[in-house]
Amino acid sequence: MIKRDEGLKILARHIPDDIVVAVYSTAFDWVQVRPHALNYFAVGAMGLASSHGLGLALGRPDRRVIVLDGDGSLLMNLGSLVTIANAAPRNFFHFVCENGTYEANGDHPIPGRDRLSFAGIAREAGYAATHEFADIGIFEQQIGSVLGETGPVLIDLKLVPGTESPRDYRGLYAAERRATFRSALMQP
């Protein structure tokens, strides 16, 4: 298993200026690992990260869009895998931060924990490529190449919590952060 903050630090080295949509516990870690105007946390309703990401990918096909989804979150919007595969954005990279629990809501297990395969579901939905990583060394070795593939690509990261980041909900979802994102995206 990969410690979440350590995995995100490796990922951040490869995507210094990409659009990143992140949710819940991963979002709190991500904003510490890569504070950036192009971080997008305004998902609003649980499960919709992949859909926001699709909108961003369609609206800016010239930019790579990274979605750091949760496993419980994606289970709420599995149909989006089919929608995304059908829309086929080449710039769309969909990470599932799979810890097997609803971590932000009391650590209850997700349905199907240790049985379902997000990579398998995405592959059958029609994603261009899928990957699973449970070893940080292999992840570090291969992620650069994976990010060079043609999307949509799903990358399932088998995670455990690492060092916990501050949980500043108001700061993460502040209107100022949304405005900053939009103006940064409008820059050429």
Added chain:
Amino acid sequence: MSGSLPGPAIIAAVKSAGVRFVMSVPDIVSSEGLLHPIARDPELRLIRVCKEDEAIGISAGLTACGQRSMLLIQHTGLLDSINALRAVAVEYSNPVCLMVGLLEKEPGVAPTKSGRYGVRIVEPILDAMGIAHHLLETEADVPIIPEAIGRAYSQSKPVVMMLGRRPTP
């Protein structure tokens, strides 16, 4: 009230408002008059979604990129998407534009007077959420479309345009 609701005029009005993306789950109300023609229209990109709330997220992402979009769905899908509308459209001030078929609403009858419970509750729910809404019942209502979409984007607020009858192809 008599009259018809011409689909070509609706599509022209939507395009005149700068909309280039349409996200849809098929609805028999708008199927022939709107969705089939939109699917063939080279000036519009149709994104077929599996569930209506996906489209609310997609719309927000497109808005952040400066792109205008519209949802084309049935009122049952609107009812299923209340939480996404609450959060993404209202609380996060996104100009989510929805064109909504009122399945089985009687032509010429106000939605709140419909014999269908699901249709009657749409406007009161939107009022409770503070979401602007307009009824498109005849051709005379079509000019509402670009005005409503333009206002939604200038004010960063959602708007619902309800189809009071089946648009004609």
